[in-house]
Amino acid sequence: MWIYSKKYTRPLISVMQYHGSGRGTGAGKGGGYGGSIIESGGKLGERGAAKEDEYFHKLQKSQLKKLKDQQEIKDEEERRFQEAVEENEKKKKKGEH
Numbered sequence: 001m002w003i004y005s006k007k008y009t010r011p012l013i014s015v016m017q018y019h020g021s022g023r024g025t026g027a028g029k030g031g032g033y034g035g036s037i038i039e040s041g042g043k044l045g046e047r048g049a050a051k052e053d054e055y056f057h058k059l060q061k062s063q064l065k066k067l068k069d070q071q072e073i074k075d076e077e078e079r080r081f082q083e084a085v086e087e088n089e090k091k092k093k094k095g096e097h
């Protein structure tokens with residue numbers, strides 16, 4: 001799954017999904033080294049991998065929300081600045097005539 005920015009065409013976030021013989025199924029089975037619990041495999045390893053995935057998903061979600069909030073603030077500042085410029089131009093025109 002890809003999440004795209006409004007201004008850029010390249011993806012902001014790439015999310016990988018693991019199935020079957022993925023993470024938490026034990027070392028040497030496609031899961032690789034992930035700590036002793038995840039490495040051991042079985043349901044406990046799968047649960048550990050799922051918890052880790054959930055943590056990073058929540059972290060990514062909060063980072064994306066923070067980024068969107070910052071963008072909204074910048075957009076609002078830009079809008080206010082543009083309004084101030086337009087108001088200033090109107091005042092200049094009134095002073096010239």
